[in-house]
Amino acid sequence: MKTISGLTPRYMLTQKKYLWCDEGAILLATIDHELGYETRLVDLVGDDEISHHTILEVRQNRVWKTYDMAYILAGASYEESAKYYRFSRPVYRAYPTKYNWLIQHNFYLKHLALWLRGIPG
Numbered sequence: 001m002k003t004i005s006g007l008t009p010r011y012m013l014t015q016k017k018y019l020w021c022d023e024g025a026i027l028l029a030t031i032d033h034e035l036g037y038e039t040r041l042v043d044l045v046g047d048d049e050i051s052h053h054t055i056l057e058v059r060q061n062r063v064w065k066t067y068d069m070a071y072i073l074a075g076a077s078y079e080e081s082a083k084y085y086r087f088s089r090p091v092y093r094a095y096p097t098k099y100n101w102l103i104q105h106n107f108y109l110k111h112l113a114l115w116l117r118g119i120p121g
Contacts, residue, residue: 009104022054024069029095030104032058042066043091044082052085057092 009030019027022041029039038059043051055078057064067074068081078090096104104110 019069021068021070025054025056025067026095028067028069029056029058032056033096039095040064041093041095042078043093044078044085044087045089045091046086047088048086049088051091052087053082055081 009027042055044053056067
């Protein structure tokens with residue numbers, strides 16, 4: 001399957017039949033963030049300095065809890081989520097960023113950004 005960067009959470013939820021690990025993490029992070037939780041994406045980077053897997057972390061009761069949408073894991077260690085990859089280190093990414101929030105909450109900016117990227121809205 002071909003990956004398409006920059007799809008909106010709504011598009012992923014309503015139009016895609018399969019989500020890659022990062023897409024599933026972004027979709028769940030969007031929902032959790034709307035419910036008031038602090039969220040971040042964690043890229044599991046290998047020895048080759050490439051991210052081979054992405055999971056979601058949600059701050060619950062002042063503790064970060066992992067959610068792996070590809071392998072349906074909750075509370076797993078990074079090593080458990082990266083069991084099929086050569087895991088070296090985690091790289092944390094805030095999500096959503098101000099850019100994500102702005103694009104998701106402004107109809108015109110969202111469609112302009114998608115149009116510029118050649119992505120269906």
